[in-house]
Amino acid sequence: MxxxxxxxxxxxxxxxxxxxxxxxxxxxLVLIYDSYKELMEHVLRFITEEPHEKPExxxxxxxxxxxxxxxxxxxxxxxxxxxxxxPLIQFxxxxxxxxLGRINEKIITGILRKYKEVCGIDTIFxxxxxxxxxxxxLGIHIKSRKQIDVAFIQQNTLKILEIRASSLTGGxxxxxxxxxxxxxxxxxxxxxxxxQGLKDLRGIEYIIAILFNEKGEFANPKxxxxxxxRLKDITEYLIEHIHGQIKDxxxxxxxxxxxxxxxxxxxxxxxxxxxxxxxxxxxxHSSTGLEFQIGFSYGDVLGxxxxxxxxxxxxxxxxxxxxAVDDYWLTFSIVMHEIEIYNQFGVSNAKIVYELIHxxxxxxLSNVVSSSSVQITTDIYGVIESLWDQLNKAVDDLxxxxxxxxxxxxxxxxxxxxxxxxxQCEYLKQLIFMLLIYEKALHTHRLAxxxx
Numbered sequence: 001m002x003x004x005x006x007x008x009x010x011x012x013x014x015x016x017x018x019x020x021x022x023x024x025x026x027x028x029l030v031l032i033y034d035s036y037k038e039l040m041e042h043v044l045r046f047i048t049e050e051p052h053e054k055p056e057x058x059x060x061x062x063x064x065x066x067x068x069x070x071x072x073x074x075x076x077x078x079x080x081x082x083x084x085x086x087p088l089i090q091f092x093x094x095x096x097x098x099x100l101g102r103i104n105e106k107i108i109t110g111i112l113r114k115y116k117e118v119c120g121i122d123t124i125f126x127x128x129x130x131x132x133x134x135x136x137x138l139g140i141h142i143k144s145r146k147q148i149d150v151a152f153i154q155q156n157t158l159k160i161l162e163i164r165a166s167s168l169t170g171g172x173x174x175x176x177x178x179x180x181x182x183x184x185x186x187x188x189x190x191x192x193x194x195x196q197g198l199k200d201l202r203g204i205e206y207i208i209a210i211l212f213n214e215k216g217e218f219a220n221p222k223x224x225x226x227x228x229x230r231l232k233d234i235t236e237y238l239i240e241h242i243h244g245q246i247k248d249x250x251x252x253x254x255x256x257x258x259x260x261x262x263x264x265x266x267x268x269x270x271x272x273x274x275x276x277x278x279x280x281x282x283x284x285h286s287s288t289g290l291e292f293q294i295g296f297s298y299g300d301v302l303g304x305x306x307x308x309x310x311x312x313x314x315x316x317x318x319x320x321x322x323x324a325v326d327d328y329w330l331t332f333s334i335v336m337h338e339i340e341i342y343n344q345f346g347v348s349n350a351k352i353v354y355e356l357i358h359x360x361x362x363x364x365l366s367n368v369v370s371s372s373s374v375q376i377t378t379d380i381y382g383v384i385e386s387l388w389d390q391l392n393k394a395v396d397d398l399x400x401x402x403x404x405x406x407x408x409x410x411x412x413x414x415x416x417x418x419x420x421x422x423x424q425c426e427y428l429k430q431l432i433f434m435l436l437i438y439e440k441a442l443h444t445h446r447l448a449x450x451x452x
Contacts, residue, residue: 002396002429003422007325007388009033010040010437013369016387020380026110026127028320029384031103036327041447043331044438047338047350048449102127104165104211105149111316112152112306119307123153131184134158140197142188146181154307156202160185161297161305166212167219167230175237182206182238182294186245189292190253195285203291208234211299218299218314222276231277231296238294239268249283258282258291272296323381326433334434341414342452349413351451353428354435356405357398361432361439364394395432399425402432 009017009029020027105127112124125134131144134151138158150161162178185206188194198204210231213224221228243265249255250263257263259282260271271279272295280295297305303313338348354361368390377383406413415424415431441447 002399002426004426004429005388005392006330006395006430006433008327008330008391008433008437009325009384010036010327011365011369011391011433011440012384012387016380016384023380024110024113026106026113028107028110028323029325031106031110032325032327036331040327040331040437041441043335044441044447045449047335047342047348047452048447049452102149104163107317107320108150108161108163108306111308111313112150114316115306115308115312119154121152121154121307122156125151131181134160138198138201140194142194144184146184148181153201156200158201158204159207159305160205161207161209164208164210164230166214166216167210167224167226168214175234178208178234179238179241182242183245185292186242186249189255189283189285190245190249192254195254195288195290198290199288201290203293205293205295205305207295207297207305209297209299209302209305211302218317220276220298220300227298228277231298232273234296235269235272239265239272242294243268246281246283254286255283255292256286258284327437330430331434331437334430338431339452345414348452349415349431350435350438352406352411352413353402353431354438354451356402356411357432357435358439360398360401361435364391364398365436365440365443368394391436395429395436398432399428402428 009032012033017030017033021030024030109124109127112119112121115121116124123137125137125148127150128147129151131146131148132142134148135142148160149163152159160181162181164174185204189204210219210227213219214226217224219227221231243263246257246268247263250257259280260267268281271281273279277296277298278301280293283292284290285292299314301310303310306313334350338350342348369387402413405411413428415427418424438447438451
């Protein structure tokens with residue numbers, strides 16, 4: 001009946017999610033499910049009768065900063081909508097970092113787990129593992145709470161990756177963070193006890209990687225001037241500050257420089273920037289043979305540094321994008337629109353439709369996505385896709401029922417400001433999916449209040 005197929009991971013059976021998690025805790029669908037489940041109850045609460053904090057009780061400066069003062073001075077549908085949304089806006093402002101944190105690092109770690117055996121990887125650390133945790137695994141006891149984006153041991157080489165999502169991210173603060181960790185490593189490498197403790201390692205690589213250019217394409221400094229400029233800036237900053245430590249390692253701490261042959265700043269910069277920023281500064285410890293490398297990577301070739309091949313990595317990222325699910329945008333958009341409807345007419349479509357098909361919603365959850373009816377196979381994604389097909393068919397059927405019931409009871413639905421029935425039905429389908437999320441939340445006790 002409708003043109004679009006909607007994919008909502010939150011509506012999938014828990015045992016399917018648990019099965020995906022057991023295979024790879026950083027599976028993209030698991031990551032979305034976990035973050036959405038945490039945020040969903042805060043979003044849906046705004047179309048329930050649960051009491052909300054009154055805007056007038058918020059301190060004056062906070063009201064001013066987020067535009068609430070201006071909204072309180074106007075009496076329009078949208079200003080009333082914003083006032084109702086304010087507690088959620090406040091929640092998002094205070095927790096955006098935690099909500100979106102380390103998504104790139106988790107995705108890359110998930111890809112590494114998938115190809116662990118192929119790539120000869122022995123150990124993969126959790127995203128954001130501290131240097132203390134990483135070296136503890138190697139039998140070295142140090143104190144440092146500094147976190148590393150991605151770290152793994154591959155063929156007796158510890159690879160430390162610091163990830164920058166694009167050429168636009170990081171800035172001065174990001175450069176300082178990169179420097180702090182690199183200087184700490186160089187300091188430890190100047191300790192004979194530290195180096196001798198790493199006898200089971202062949203080397204350590206410190207790699208700074210930029211994933212995308214400013215347009216979202218896989219970064220390549222040869223063809224993207226913004227990436228080239230960013231890498232040059234990072235090079236200048238790092239070499240300026242670590243040149244003295246490298247010189248100290250070579251002259252006093254038992255290391256020799258393999259590349260470049262000179263230790264002056266110009267030579268070190270050139271070493272990293274050569275071959276389209278694929279060069280490395282290479283040091284070797286005289287007595288143990290331990291190697292230490294500093295270099296760059298970027299989206300177009302990062303797969304090579306991970307050990308799975310450049311094209312394989314890019315294909316994995318593209319496959320992840322093809323998994324796009326609708327949970328976030330659909331819930332936010334429908335809830336916001338329904339709050340606007342409530343402010344205009346005193347009752348939301350959500351409440352009306354829910355009362356018309358409450359039992360059907362419960363039956364749909366029970367029949368289509370109940371754990372007892374799902375058979376786990378090796379093709380978990382295939383099972384999920386099949387359930388999404390069934391769910392969309394069930395919701396299409398419910399559209400007919402809602403329209404029929406509303407007509408028989410002479411109920412007027414204020415869906416969209418259009419007479420186009422195709423668009424009206426599409427919105428109704430989205431609304432019913434949101435109500436399925438609400439119904440599941442009721443059953444899992446994440447929500448307990450009726451709709452407005």
